[in-house]
Amino acid sequence: MVMVARLSRLLLKVAREEGSMKADTELDVVIVGAGFAGLYALYKMRSMGYRVHALEAGSDVGGTWYWNRYPGARCDVPSIEYSFSFDPDLQQEWNWTELMATQPEILAYANHVADRFELRKHIRFNTRVNSACFDESAKSWRVKTDSGDEITARFCIMATGALSEPNMPRVEGYESFKGEVYHTARWPKEPIDLSNKRVGVFGTGSSGIQAIPILAKQSKHLTVLQRTPHFTIPANNKPLTREYIASVKSQYARIREEARHAPEGLCGEKYSFGGREDGRLDESAPSVKDSTIQERARLLDQYGFGAIRMFSDLFTDVEANEMLCELFREQVRRIVNDPKTAEGLLPTGYPMGCKRIAFDTDYYATFNRDNVSLIDFRAEPLECLTSNGIRTTAAEYEFDCLVYATGFDAMTGALMRMEIVGEGGKRLNDYWADGPRSYLGLQVAGFPNLFTITGPGSPSVLSNVMVSIEQHVEWVAECLGYMDAQDYTVIKASGEAENQWVQEANAVASQTSLAAPSCHSWYLGTNISGKPRMMMPYVGGVGEYRAKCDKVAKDGYAGFIFSS
Numbered sequence: 001m002v003m004v005a006r007l008s009r010l011l012l013k014v015a016r017e018e019g020s021m022k023a024d025t026e027l028d029v030v031i032v033g034a035g036f037a038g039l040y041a042l043y044k045m046r047s048m049g050y051r052v053h054a055l056e057a058g059s060d061v062g063g064t065w066y067w068n069r070y071p072g073a074r075c076d077v078p079s080i081e082y083s084f085s086f087d088p089d090l091q092q093e094w095n096w097t098e099l100m101a102t103q104p105e106i107l108a109y110a111n112h113v114a115d116r117f118e119l120r121k122h123i124r125f126n127t128r129v130n131s132a133c134f135d136e137s138a139k140s141w142r143v144k145t146d147s148g149d150e151i152t153a154r155f156c157i158m159a160t161g162a163l164s165e166p167n168m169p170r171v172e173g174y175e176s177f178k179g180e181v182y183h184t185a186r187w188p189k190e191p192i193d194l195s196n197k198r199v200g201v202f203g204t205g206s207s208g209i210q211a212i213p214i215l216a217k218q219s220k221h222l223t224v225l226q227r228t229p230h231f232t233i234p235a236n237n238k239p240l241t242r243e244y245i246a247s248v249k250s251q252y253a254r255i256r257e258e259a260r261h262a263p264e265g266l267c268g269e270k271y272s273f274g275g276r277e278d279g280r281l282d283e284s285a286p287s288v289k290d291s292t293i294q295e296r297a298r299l300l301d302q303y304g305f306g307a308i309r310m311f312s313d314l315f316t317d318v319e320a321n322e323m324l325c326e327l328f329r330e331q332v333r334r335i336v337n338d339p340k341t342a343e344g345l346l347p348t349g350y351p352m353g354c355k356r357i358a359f360d361t362d363y364y365a366t367f368n369r370d371n372v373s374l375i376d377f378r379a380e381p382l383e384c385l386t387s388n389g390i391r392t393t394a395a396e397y398e399f400d401c402l403v404y405a406t407g408f409d410a411m412t413g414a415l416m417r418m419e420i421v422g423e424g425g426k427r428l429n430d431y432w433a434d435g436p437r438s439y440l441g442l443q444v445a446g447f448p449n450l451f452t453i454t455g456p457g458s459p460s461v462l463s464n465v466m467v468s469i470e471q472h473v474e475w476v477a478e479c480l481g482y483m484d485a486q487d488y489t490v491i492k493a494s495g496e497a498e499n500q501w502v503q504e505a506n507a508v509a510s511q512t513s514l515a516a517p518s519c520h521s522w523y524l525g526t527n528i529s530g531k532p533r534m535m536m537p538y539v540g541g542v543g544e545y546r547a548k549c550d551k552v553a554k555d556g557y558a559g560f561i562f563s564s
């Protein structure tokens with residue numbers, strides 16, 4: 001049996017080399033998406049000798065950094081860590097110019113990776129995958145695209161991104177607005193002239209918080225249309241010096257290794273936020289409950305928002321969290337000149353951290369500009385859009401342009417937009433109707449040979465995503481290598497292993513403030529109407545998760561079922 005399988009693999013290899021296999025449509029591996037996950041999966045699968053292609057809806061590589069071109073877009077973890085570690089030469093040759101790089105610079109990096117490793121010719125751009133169905137007799141996936149093509153592949157890797165499906169809320173009267181409309185995640189490639197425009201921005205999450213200070217400078221007048229105030233702290237971004245870059249490069253191997261095992265996938269030392277001077281939490285951080293009012297005021301004077309990061313119990317103790325929220329609010333009051341506007345910007349009623357804390361440049365100071373105003377929908381709820389702007393319970397406001405910084409149908413959106421059908425006609429959309437389920441965020445029971453990169457059930461968006469992407473792709477690559485060595489053709493997650501993982505992930509989440517009843521966030525799916533409430537990413541941390549995945553592999557891929 002083993003001999004026969006080896007022979008057939010050899011014949012397959014010969015057929016490939018002779019080009020007798022159909023050009024693009026019969027593959028070993030098909031990858032959906034050409035963001036960082038798709039690029040690395042493509043590189044890895046090619047280096048293992050597989051016949052592989054990636055299909056990408058956009059016209060070029062980069063994913064997040066291709067689509068999110070809004071002014072102010074940049075990463076909020078240090079670029080030296082938000083980059084690939086898999087190739088030592090790549091990390092030595094690339095130079096980041098700022099601590100947290102801008103979108104154009106990150107997109108240039110994605111392009112550099114694609115060119116350097118000659119990946120582009122294996123990607124089909126402007127190609128959206130509409131469906132993927134598992135053919136049980138052929139033991140392969142049939143993937144259909146929006147151009148009507150069908151591609152078959154033994155394995156399907158969904159590198160479709162956790163934050164790639166924009167949320168465009170259908171507010172009442174949505175269609176009637178006659179002005180210009182933009183979404184931050186679909187920002188045009190050409191510059192937009194706002195100098196003579198009255199601009200309204202819906203959304204004050206990370207995207208809105210990054211865009212608002214820049215859009216304010218570009219617009220005639222900018223109005224922030226706020227449903228929920230966010231917690232945001234200064235990014236403390238800065239240019240990188242040659243000495244700093246040289247120092248990082250000489251220690252890159254160690255920095256990367258530490259990041260791989262750290263809870264957030266970040267090395268997390270002085271590189272990241274300039275050290276304790278900027279308010280970096282360290283291991284000796286005290287509990288806020290042990291501090292006096294005077295001590296807290298002194299820390300606020302000295303460190304501003306950084307004072308919050310001095311304490312250890314932000315995520316572990318609800319009362320401590322509220323004390324830190326108050327410290328935060330006090331700092332907002334200190335920055336924003338107009339007391340009514342300041343009050344409108346204060347986050348209340350939910351713990352800090354249950355929505356992802358944003359990192360900004362001059363967000364609160366922007367509200368001191370003459371051409372910026374705030375409409376707080378908590379004080380005057382939005383009624384509808386009109387042909388000229390919006391109407392709230394208090395008044396009508398006119399705009400020439402509306403910007404939606406309203407986020408994403410996160411983690412499941414891109415996957416559920418496709419029709420994915422597994423064994424026995426099982427539809428992913430039905431199976432996930434009550435919330436996503438997976439084994440380790442890598443596979444879903446009933447969907448053999450299909451892998452998700454940074455899918456729900458993995459640390460994903462709760463980490464430096466580059467580290468999580470590398471970990472997933474490498475795990476999948478090793479798994480395929482194991483299957484080849486054992487002459488297995490099919491892998492599937494067992495229902496029992498999946499159940500246990502879902503329970504474990506839920507139990508870990510329930511111990512944190514991220515899933516507190518007062519929390520509403522895209523992590524929990526509550527930003528999308530009708531989406532079931534469930535903590536989608538695994539909260540246990542990158543290092544711990546990696547150890548679990550490694551153990552599963554070491555134990556012969558425990559929880560997975562193989563067949564030939």
Ligand code: FAD
Binds near residue numbers: 035162465
């Ligand atoms: P993506 O980059 O989202 O790529 C997925 C690709 O799949 C997209 O190009 C999409 O077009 C394509 N696709 C989806 N569905 C289909 C389909 N059906 N057919 C064909 N193609 C399809 N993470 C961090 O760790 N640090 C940060 O600082 C950070 N900043 C961010 C800033 C913004 C504005 C956003 C939106 C996200 C940020 N993230 C950050 C998260 C970011 O998404 C990840 O870091 C990373 O870029 C994800 O890469 P990916 O390849 O997994 O997904």
Ligand code: NAP
Binds near residue numbers: 204225227228408
């Ligand atoms: P988000 O965090 O989901 O924020 C969306 C905003 O839109 C929220 O303020 C939300 O209000 C508001 N909103 C949604 N629907 C609305 C409606 N119908 N009317 C009025 N307001 C509405 O989305 P995001 O800002 O795009 O960020 C998503 C994630 O992407 C981030 O958390 C982060 O992981 C990543 N990101 C990172 C960076 C970075 O700094 N590197 C930048 C951008 C994005 P509610 O809070 O009331 O729902």
